[in-house]
Amino acid sequence: xxxxxxxxxxxxxxxxxxLEDWAHNVTHLAADIDGERPIILEESRMGKGAQERIxxxxxxxxxxxxxxxxxxxxxxxxxxxxxxxxxxxxxxKDWYRPDLxxxxxVGDITTAKxxxxxxxxxxxxxxxxxARERKYAEFPPYKADDVVVASDKEEISSSVxxxxxxxxxxxxxxxxxxxxxxxxxxxxxxxxxRLQELRQKENxxxxxxxxxxxxxxxxxxxxxxxxxxxxxxxxxxxxxxTEELKRAEKFGFTATELERSKKRILNDIERSYNNRDKxxxxxxxxxxxxxxxxxxxxxxxxxxFEKAKIILPSIKAEEINAFMEQYIKxxxxxxxxxxLPEPKEGENLLTGQEIMDVITAAEQADVKPYEDxxxxxx
Numbered sequence: 001x002x003x004x005x006x007x008x009x010x011x012x013x014x015x016x017x018x019l020e021d022w023a024h025n026v027t028h029l030a031a032d033i034d035g036e037r038p039i040i041l042e043e044s045r046m047g048k049g050a051q052e053r054i055x056x057x058x059x060x061x062x063x064x065x066x067x068x069x070x071x072x073x074x075x076x077x078x079x080x081x082x083x084x085x086x087x088x089x090x091x092x093k094d095w096y097r098p099d100l101x102x103x104x105x106v107g108d109i110t111t112a113k114x115x116x117x118x119x120x121x122x123x124x125x126x127x128x129x130x131a132r133e134r135k136y137a138e139f140p141p142y143k144a145d146d147v148v149v150a151s152d153k154e155e156i157s158s159s160v161x162x163x164x165x166x167x168x169x170x171x172x173x174x175x176x177x178x179x180x181x182x183x184x185x186x187x188x189x190x191x192x193x194r195l196q197e198l199r200q201k202e203n204x205x206x207x208x209x210x211x212x213x214x215x216x217x218x219x220x221x222x223x224x225x226x227x228x229x230x231x232x233x234x235x236x237x238x239x240x241x242t243e244e245l246k247r248a249e250k251f252g253f254t255a256t257e258l259e260r261s262k263k264r265i266l267n268d269i270e271r272s273y274n275n276r277d278k279x280x281x282x283x284x285x286x287x288x289x290x291x292x293x294x295x296x297x298x299x300x301x302x303x304x305f306e307k308a309k310i311i312l313p314s315i316k317a318e319e320i321n322a323f324m325e326q327y328i329k330x331x332x333x334x335x336x337x338x339x340l341p342e343p344k345e346g347e348n349l350l351t352g353q354e355i356m357d358v359i360t361a362a363e364q365a366d367v368k369p370y371e372d373x374x375x376x377x378x
Contacts, residue, residue, distance in 0.1 A: 001285055006108050012117070020121040023101060028089045040080050047074070050154035057150040058337050062163060064146065067137040068217055094132050098125040102292040106281040139220045141165035142333035147352030151340040158234040158340045159227065160355070162241060165332040166222040169215070172297050179311055182265070183323050184213040186315065188223075189261045190253045194244055194370065195227075205240035207232070213327070215294075223327050234338055234350070235358045242362035249328065251369040252321035260374065262312045273305040 004015035055072070063069035103122060105114040142165045172181055188211045195209035206227035216222045225245065227237040272279075279301075290296040336355060343349045 001282070004107070012109065016117045016121045019103065023096060023098075023122065024125055026092060026096075028085065028092060030085050033085050033088060037080055040074070041077060044074050044077055044080065050152040053152050054150045054155065054339055058148050058339075061146050061148040062335050062337065063139065063217070064142060064335070065138075065140040066217065068139065095134075097127060097131060098122070099127045099131070100134060101125075102289075104285055104288045104292070106284045106288070136219055137217065139166045139217045141167075142335055145333050145336070145356065147336045147338065147355050149338045149340065149350055149352050149355065151342045151349055153342045155339060155341045157231060158229040158237075159338070160229070160234050160238045160241065161227075161337040162225040162238075162245075162359075163216075163335045163337065164223045164328060165334070166216045166220040167327065169219050169221045169294075171295055173295075175307060175311065178297070178307070179315070180323075182311065183315060183320055184327070185265070186258065186261050187253075187320050187323050188213055189264070190257045190320070191244070191248060193257065193261070194248070195241075197373070198240055198244065205232075206230075206237040209237075209241065234340065235355065238336075238338070238355055238358050239362045242359045243365055243367055245328070246363055246365065247367045247370055249324055250367065252324065253317055254370065254372050255317050256372050256374070257370075258315070258317045258320060262315065266308055266312050269301070269305050269308045273301050276301050 002015055002019060005011050052072075059072070060069045101122075103118050105118070170177060170180065172178060191211040192209075195211065198205060199207070199209055207230040208228040209226065211223070211225050213221055213223050225241045227241050229237040287296075287298050291298040336352075336359065338350065338352075338355055340350060
């Protein structure tokens with residue numbers, strides 16, 4: 001994103017010229033390329049802490065069977081140091097092209113003026129009929145339950161994450177699609193409330209817990225659970241996550257939980273609607289970027305608020321519980337990630353089998369239905 005101050009008339013033209021240069025006028029002189037290498041290498045060096053080392057250990061497990069398992073976005077230092085100049089020129093030619101670009105203009109400018117500037121600076125770009133195909137890496141379901149335990153000498157806390165197999169993200173083109181997305185959000189919201197209750201106990205099993213339907217890779221979503229154990233017992237955290245998940249799978253969510261969560265979503269949308277004239281340009285840019293990259297609808301807050309008032313009240317607990325069956329109980333195998341400080345002298349590192357034994361025992365536990373204390377206190 002390029003913020004452009006509009007206090008001077010010439011700034012807008014300069015800003016569009018910069019965007020045009022980025023799009024198709026970069027020269028890639030040898031001296032410029034070589035001058036950039038140490039900058040990228042320094043970025044790489046600064047990122048080489050405990051988190052980066054742990055990420056390299058767990059990445060092949062989380063993205064098993066996918067190209068994403070093989071490389072972090074910044075790449076390898078050896079390649080950054082030694083790639084030929086023509087390699088980056090070829091990359092720029094292959095992928096910086098109009099059919100893969102979008103120009104988003106938001107701010108104190110009329111539509112007519114924005115269109116004139118876009119045509120002036122980008123109208124000359126032509127698509128090459130022989131351009132390379134833009135391929136998207138697949139993210140296959142896990143073939144078996146997998147546990148990876150990663151420790152590091154600089155890590156100071158423990159955590160456990162349970163990742164379910166990813167599924168292809170559905171296009172959100174209709175109100176029915178929006179309803180499905182909202183059901184998934186409601187499911188995660190209600191589960192998070194239950195985790196929050198566990199965290200508030202006198203002796204909580206974890207210091208932080210969350211669940212999420214999120215994007216694991218372009219075109220894929222997945223359900224995941226996370227618990228931070230701090231300096232506590234990570235096995236206790238894994239047990240609590242698993243038992244709470246089993247409770248939700250077996251008994252579902254209550255109507256009162258659902259009503260509270262629906263009200264919260266509607267209140268959030270209404271707040272955005274009431275503050276629509278105060279929305280910053282960056283928020284619109286982010287929304288339009290998601291529309292371009294992810295096909296996420298952008299109908300405007302007025303439309304969303306009106307439809308939310310109709311759709312949200314009609315969503316029932318049975319509908320949410322059906323999503324549990326589809327995305328979680330039917331979600332196949334899992335990748336379970338445990339991060340730990342390096343064991344002290346004389347101690348043994350926790351094994352994946354020990355974690356799997358805890359989870360298996362929790363799955364076989366005799367859990368009781370969830371008691372909605374907020375309802376009881378009302």
